[in-house]
Amino acid sequence: MFAAIRQKLTGAWKRLREGSLAKLFVFEFIVVLLGVLAAQWVADWARERDAMATMEEARARADLELADAGAVANIWQLVAPCIHDDLEA
Structure with a gap:
């Protein structure tokens, strides 16, 4: 068994030295x-x-938070005069 393996390896070594196996090696390496x-x-x-998707999600979340903050600011602009009038009265 070992002799057969050694013979195959010797044959492969000879082909490598001839160049055909070297070409195959270079081709497979490439x-x-x-x-x-x-x-x-x-x-x-x-x-x-994935990074672009994460950035788009962050931008959508920031837009939503800015819209919520704008809505709260608008509510306070409407309510502030009423509160001010109640405090003066």
């Missing part, structure tokens, strides 16, 4: 490298998309 770069690009895109 394919793996492109795969890693593509995965990194997709991860960055997804992270940026």
Whole structure:
């Protein structure tokens, strides 16, 4: 069994030295490298998309809070003269 494995490894080493296995190694290395770069690009895109969604949610929440604050300010503008009149009377 070990002899068969050693023979296969010796044959692979000879092919590597001939260059055909080296070309295969370079090709597979490039394919793996492109795969890693593509995965990194997709991860960055997804992270940026999540960040944009978070910013849009924060902006919507801020707009809602500003609208609520404006409504409260309008109510106080309407009520303030009445309170002032009640305090003077």
